[in-house]
Amino acid sequence: MPRPPEEEAVRVLVVDDHDLFRTGLRRLIGQEHGLTVVAEARTGDDAVLRAAELLPDVVVMDVNMPGIDGVEATRRLLEVSPHSTVLMLTATHDEAKVLDAILAGASGYLLKSTKLSEIVRGVRAAAAGQSLIAPSVAGSLLARLRRHAPLQQPERTHPALTPRELDVLRLLVAGCETIEIGRRLHVSPSTVKHHVSSTLDKLGVANRVQAAVMAVREGLVSDEPEPLSRR
Numbered sequence: 375m376p377r378p379p380e381e382e383a384v385r386v387l388v389v390d391d392h393d394l395f396r397t398g399l400r401r402l403i404g405q406e407h408g409l410t411v412v413a414e415a416r417t418g419d420d421a422v423l424r425a426a427e428l429l430p431d432v433v434v435m436d437v438n439m440p441g442i443d444g445v446e447a448t449r450r451l452l453e454v455s456p457h458s459t460v461l462m463l464t465a466t467h468d469e470a471k472v473l474d475a476i477l478a479g480a481s482g483y484l485l486k487s488t489k490l491s492e493i494v495r496g497v498r499a500a501a502a503g504q505s506l507i508a509p510s511v512a513g514s515l516l517a518r519l520r521r522h523a524p525l526q527q528p529e530r531t532h533p534a535l536t537p538r539e540l541d542v543l544r545l546l547v548a549g550c551e552t553i554e555i556g557r558r559l560h561v562s563p564s565t566v567k568h569h570v571s572s573t574l575d576k577l578g579v580a581n582r583v584q585a586a587v588m589a590v591r592e593g594l595v596s597d598e599p600e601p602l603s604r605r
Contacts, residue, residue, distance in 0.1 A: 383410040384501040387430040389421040389447070390414075390463070391439045395486070399434065402490055409497060418447030426454035432500045434493075435480070437464040437471055445471065449478040459500040459581075463493070473587065481581045482506040504551070505583040533576045535594070542569045544595040547586045 386403055388411055390396040400411045412428050415421040418439050425433060433451060437444040448460045461482040462475045472483055481500045484493060484507070496506040535543065538559075545555045556566045570582065579585050589595050 383408050384497070385410060385412045385428070385431045386497060387412060387421065387424055387428065387433045387458075388414040389416075389418070389433060389439075389444070390436040391416045392436075399493070403434075403494065403497060406494055406497075409494070418442035418444060418450075421447050422450045422454060425451045425458060429455050430458050432497050433458050433460045434497060435460050435462050437462055437468075437475065445474045445478050445480075448475060448480050452479045459503070461493075461496045461500045461506070476583050476587055479580055479584075481583065483583070503581070505581050507549075507583055535573060535576060539569055539573045539576070540595060542566065543573055543585060543589050546570070546573075546582050547589050547595055 386409055388396055388400050388403065390399065393416070396414055396416065400414055403409050404411050412430055413424045415424050416439075419441055421433065421435065424430075433448075435444045435448060435451075439447070442450070444462055444464075448462070451458065451460065459481040460479060461484065462480045463484055463486050464471065465486050475483060481503075482496050482505050484496050488496075492506075499506040541559060542555060545558060550558070552563050552566050552570075556563050559566070570585075574581070574585055577585055577588055579588055
């Protein structure tokens with residue numbers, strides 16, 4: 375099957391200080407239809423420079439690197455290439471690092487032990503504006519947030535969410551993707567995407583993972599299941 379023209383492919387920057395892993399990941403992604411690796415970097419500083427030069431669609435970023443780590447690199451990279459999305463990779467999941475990475479703007483977070491096909495799926499999800507986070511990481515992250523949630527609700531400066539947007543947000547926290555949300559709410563995927571977009575705008579966050587984090591931190595949704603709104 376012929377590859378599409380490069381300008382139509384998702385442009386990927388691979389960042390990892392381990393040469394063997396980085397080379398293998400570049401080869402894997404480069405073999406995928408609709409994906410092309412435009413560059414690679416072995417340090418966070420180099421990643422920021424390459425991103426400013428190339429403006430990649432997706433950046434696959436290692437968390438632990440010499441110099442500035444993947445979290446700080448993500449923060450700086452998104453300042454110079456705001457339309458890029460970042461998929462974080464790590465050998466082990468550190469709850470504090472996961473939270474820092476998401477708040478820095480990462481759209482997804484996967485373990486390096488994940489199947490290679492799942493990493494490719496994460497790249498495609500990031501390119502489509504979706505979030506993919508390893509279930510084990512998501513579970514421990516949300517559990518940590520709930521344990522450390524403030525007893526008093528913080529003052530909220532964002533507009534109030536509608537009952538339907540709260541339904542969607544509750545399902546995002548549960549880890550549901552667009553099709554599953556639509557199935558549970560009995561609405562079309564396009565309607566789900568509309569509600570998600572509206573919810574992200576109101577919360578002032580960039581992606582679904584950040585929305586889920588904010589929902590738990592600010593107590594926007596409860597841990598107890600509630601009847602889903604029909605509105």
